Amino acid sequence: MKVIYCGYRATFGAYLMAALHAGIYKGDQFPSSQFIKAHFDICCLYGEQYGNLIYVGLDENLNEIYAMGCNRFFPVIERAHTNIGRMLKIDEELHHIDVSRLEGFLPRFMGFLLACGIKVELCRKLFFWWFNRKYKFFTKMVEWQKRGLKKPKRSSSD
Amino acid sequence: MGILFYHCYGGAHTSVTCASIHLNYLPHDRIPETYEFKAIPFYDKMENSKLGTPLYMGRDDLGWDIYALGLKDGKSVVIPAIKSLLNVSGIYNRDVLFVSALVQVNPLTAIGGFTSRKLGLPFIGRPMTIWGIRKTYPLLVDLVTRVKEALMQDRDRLLT
Numbered sequence: 225m226k227v228i229y230c231g232y233r234a235t236f237g238a239y240l241m242a243a244l245h246a247g248i249y250k251g252d253q254f255p256s257s258q259f260i261k262a263h264f265d266i267c268c269l270y271g272e273q274y275g276n277l278i279y280v281g282l283d284e285n286l287n288e289i290y291a292m293g294c295n296r297f298f299p300v301i302e303r304a305h306t307n308i309g310r311m312l313k314i315d316e317e318l319h320h321i322d323v324s325r326l327e328g329f330l331p332r333f334m335g336f337l338l339a340c341g342i343k344v345e346l347c348r349k350l351f352f353w354w355f356n357r358k359y360k361f362f363t364k365m366v367e368w369q370k371r372g373l374k375k376p377k378r379s380s381s382d
Numbered sequence: 383m384g385i386l387f388y389h390c391y392g393g394a395h396t397s398v399t400c401a402s403i404h405l406n407y408l409p410h411d412r413i414p415e416t417y418e419f420k421a422i423p424f425y426d427k428m429e430n431s432k433l434g435t436p437l438y439m440g441r442d443d444l445g446w447d448i449y450a451l452g453l454k455d456g457k458s459v460v461i462p463a464i465k466s467l468l469n470v471s472g473i474y475n476r477d478v479l480f481v482s483a484l485v486q487v488n489p490l491t492a493i494g495g496f497t498s499r500k501l502g503l504p505f506i507g508r509p510m511t512i513w514g515i516r517k518t519y520p521l522l523v524d525l526v527t528r529v530k531e532a533l534m535q536d537r538d539r540l541l542t
Contacts, residue, residue, distance in 0.1 A: 226470070275462030277470055290470075292463065297456035301463045303434035304451070308464055311385070311436065312478075314471045 225287045225317045227373065230301065230324070233335045234278050234293035235267040237327025237362065240355070242291040244366040246281030251363035257352075264351045268344070271335045275301075287319075287373065298322050321369055326362070330354045383445040384477035386529070387436060389461075392495050393452020394428040395511045396483040396522065401439040401450045403526040410527070413519045419512045426498055426508050428452050434460065444533055457482065481529055485521050490514030 227245065231238030240263070243249045249259070270278065274293040281289050294301050302320045309318055331354070334347045388404070390397040402408045402422045409418075419425055424437045428450075436449040453460045461480050468475055491514030498507025515522070 275459040275466060277463070277466040279470070288470075292466075293459075294463070295456060295459045297454065297459050297463075300434035300452075300454055300456055300460050303432065304436070304453075304460055304464055305467050307435050309467065309471075312468070312471075312473055314467075314473070316471065318467075 225285075225319055225373065226290060227283070227287050227319045227321065227369075228277065228290045228292055228305075229321050230292050230294045230298050231327055232293065232295060232324045232332055233267075233271050234273055234276065234291045235263075235271050236331035236335065236354075237323040237358070238291040238293065239263070239266065239278070239280065240358070241321070241323055241326075241362050241366050241369075242278075242280040242289045244363055245283055245370065246289040247283065248281060249359075251366065254356075254359060260352060260355050261348075263355070264348055267334070267351065268338055271338055283370070285373070294324070296324075298324060319373060326365060327358065328354075383533075384447070384479065385449065386442075386446045386479045386481065386533075387449045387451045388481050388483045389451040389453050389457060390483040390487075391452060391454060391492075392428055392430075392499055393433060393435075393437065393450055394424070394426050394499055395491055395495050395515060396487060397450040397452065398422060398425050398428075398437070398439070399515055399519075400481070400483040400522055400526055401437075401448045403523055404448050404530065405440045405442055407440075410523050413516050416509070416512050419515065420508075424450065426495075426504060426511060428499065430499060442530075444530075446533060451480075481525070483522070483525070485525050486518055488514035488517045490517070 229238040229242040244251055249255050274295050277290045277292050280291055283289055305318055334350055337343050337347050388397040388400040407422055408414050433452040433454055436451045439448045439450055441447050465475055468478060491511050494507040494510025494514055498504040
C-alpha cells in the first residue's frame with residue numbers, strides 16, 4: 225500500500241506526519257532541535273514542490289509512505305490518482321490523507337514568506353513554535369491513521 | 383498504444399469537444415450544429431464533485447485511448463501529481479499524454495460553463511457554451527489535428 229500524506233505544501237504537516245508514520249520521528253520522544261532545524265531546511269528547499277510525491281520511508285507493515293503538496297487541489301488529485309490507478313491497473317492500494325486542515329494556517333503563512341525569501345529568521349522561530357505545538361497532536365493523528373489502515377494482503381506464493 | 387487526456391477546467395465542454403473531434407464524433411471540415419454538440423456523450427455532464435475523474439471517450443484509429451479530464455485551475459499541480467504516481471509505480475510516462483484543451487477559450491464558454499455546472503442552470507448555460515465553442519471551433523480542430531500528427535509521427539518513429 226502507498227500511504228500519501230497530502231498538505232497544502234508537502235514539507236510542513238504532511239512531511240511531519242509521514243516522518244512520524246515511517247518512524248523517522250519517534251512519537252513518544254520529542255526530536256532534538258537539530259532534527260527540527262533539518263526539517264525547517266527541507267521546508268526552505270522543497271516547500272514549493274507541488275504535486276511531487278516525496279518518498280519518506282516504509283512503515284512496519286512495509287507500506288510506502290509519501291508526502292505531497294497538493295495546494296488546494298486535494299480532492300481533484302485524490303480522484304485522479306484513484307481513477308488513473310484503476311485504469312492503469314496499478315494493483316497497489318492508495319491511501320490519501322488530507323493534512324491541510326490539521327496543520328493550521330501557520331504553514332501557509334511561513335511557506336509564503338519562505339517562497340518570497342523574506343523574514344527567514346522569523347519563519348524559523350515560527351516553525352519551532354508550530355512544531356512544538358503540533359507534535360503531540362500529529363503523533364496522535366498518525367496513531368489513529370495507522371490503526372485505520374488495513375494490514376497488507378499476503379500473496380498466495382508466500 | 384497509450385492514453386491521451388484532453389484536459390480543461392471543468393471537464394465538461396472544451397476537453398469533451400476536443401476528444402470528440404479526435405474520435406471523429408464531430409466534423410473537421412465544418413462547424414457543427416447545436417444538436418450535434420448535444421448528442422456528444424458527456425457534453426456538459428461533469429459534476430463539480432467529480433472533477434479529477436477521467437471520462438473515457440473512445441479509442442482512436444492509432445489505438446490511443448482518449449479521455450476528457452477536468453482539473454480546475456490546478457493543472458500545474460495535478461498533472462505532476464499524476465506523473466509522479468506513474469513514476470513511482472513504474473509506468474512509462476511516454477504512454478500517458480496530457481493535452482490542454484484550453485486554447486483561447488471564448489468567455490461565453492466560461493460563463494456558460496459556470497452557469498450550467500456551478501449554478502445548476504443548464505438551460506441557460508449549455509446554449510452559451512455551445513455558442514462559445516462554435517466560435518473557437520476551428521482552433522480546437524487545429525489543436526486536435528496537430529496532436530494527431532504528433533501521434534502519427536511518433537508511431538512512425540517507433541515503427542521504423
